[in-house]
Amino acid sequence: RKEVEQDPGPFNVPEGATVAFNCTYSNSASQSFFWYRQDCRKEPKLLMSVYSSGNEDGRFTAQLNRASQYISLLIRDSKLSDSATYLCVVSPGWGKLQFGAGTQVVVTP
Amino acid sequence: DVKVTQSSRYLVKRTGEKVFLECVQDMDHENMFWYRQDPGLGLRLIYFSYDVKMKEKGDIPEGYSVSREKKERFSLILESASTNQTSMYLCASSPLGGQGRPRTNEKLFFGSGTQLSVL
Numbered sequence: 116r117k118e119v120e121q122d123p124g125p126f127n128v129p130e131g132a133t134v135a136f137n138c139t140y141s142n143s144a145s146q147s148f149f150w151y152r153q154d155c156r157k158e159p160k161l162l163m164s165v166y167s168s169g170n171e172d173g174r175f176t177a178q179l180n181r182a183s184q185y186i187s188l189l190i191r192d193s194k195l196s197d198s199a200t201y202l203c204v205v206s207p208g209w210g211k212l213q214f215g216a217g218t219q220v221v222v223t224p
Numbered sequence: 225d226v227k228v229t230q231s232s233r234y235l236v237k238r239t240g241e242k243v244f245l246e247c248v249q250d251m252d253h254e255n256m257f258w259y260r261q262d263p264g265l266g267l268r269l270i271y272f273s274y275d276v277k278m279k280e281k282g283d284i285p286e287g288y289s290v291s292r293e294k295k296e297r298f299s300l301i302l303e304s305a306s307t308n309q310t311s312m313y314l315c316a317s318s319p320l321g322g323q324g325r326p327r328t329n330e331k332l333f334f335g336s337g338t339q340l341s342v343l
Contacts, residue, residue, distance in 0.1 A: 119266070149331075158314060158334035159267070202266065211282070212332070214259075214267035 121215035135189040138203030147206035230335035243302040247315030256298035260311040
């Protein structure tokens, strides 16, 4: 079983719509959680950290559910430039980040 | 602007060759990492280093070694390349946390990757 699991998608989203997707993790002792964004043939870049109380960054909202061991990302008012693969990242401890395989989002005009 | 530079974008090698992948960062970061990324598997950590001449095994170190002689440079070595090492290799760096440990809530800065094909 993978330590971090994501629906690979693709999630096809009309421009302006809302899309949300989850990521589950297996290690209940995980400490830190992140969403990274990776454009096609580019390197991953940090999108946002995920805090226990949930947090927003503009059109992006991240939530953490420790009881059910998942994190979620919601994108409101989708833009064409939001098309990318979103990587769920979980830190079980020192120096180690566990990456999910990514969820592909395609925003269509 | 911060920068992590990987020496090659594409590399083609033959089975059994010794392969060097170089990574240089200009941010004075203590921590450096090597990942490989394969479709459906995500990024997997090969090795990381939190100081010059220090290294720690990641999740998949077999068949690889690393070298950190200078703070800004972290090299990944494939001693005898095999076809199952065909992959995208990503180098990353991050600043040091407390007690000499990498901060787990600190962002990683990635290089643009090296697509290695072993024939």
